[in-house]
Amino acid sequence: MKSLEELKRIREEAKKLTQIRKGDHGTKIVVGMGTCGIAAGARQVMTAILDELQKRNITDVIVTQTGCIGFCKYEPLIDVYKPGQPKVTYVNLTPEMAREIVVKHIINNQVIEKWVVPNS
Numbered sequence: 001m002k003s004l005e006e007l008k009r010i011r012e013e014a015k016k017l018t019q020i021r022k023g024d025h026g027t028k029i030v031v032g033m034g035t036c037g038i039a040a041g042a043r044q045v046m047t048a049i050l051d052e053l054q055k056r057n058i059t060d061v062i063v064t065q066t067g068c069i070g071f072c073k074y075e076p077l078i079d080v081y082k083p084g085q086p087k088v089t090y091v092n093l094t095p096e097m098a099r100e101i102v103v104k105h106i107i108n109n110q111v112i113e114k115w116v117v118p119n120s
């Protein structure tokens with residue numbers, strides 16, 4: 001059996017890991033990679049995002065993926081999380097649109113409203 005001290009330490013470590021995964025300390029982009037997302041071109045969108053970030057030497061943005069979220073008709077889609085701002089969901093993306101999101105939203109902090117999911 002673990003001591004109370006050990007349990008507290010484990011809890012603190014788990015908390016830190018969760019915060020890192022949530023990207024609480026910076027910008028995070030989540031790409032929908034369910035089967036329909038992949039079929040609609042999510043891999044190319046992910047590649048375009050990573051490429052654009054790398055080209056611009058941006059290393060403090062977390063890019064991750066999620067599975068099926070039940071939004072088939074909007075795939076490929078991404079969620080953008082920036083500290084202190086509400087989540088923004090971009091839908092029906094192409095790799096070119098994804099690159100533009102990196103430039104306008106991630107770098108210049110301008111949400112591209114016309115690509116945001118309706119009623120979000």
Ligand code: FES
Binds near residue numbers: 035037067069072
């Ligand atoms: S199968 Fe399309 S969002 Fe899950």
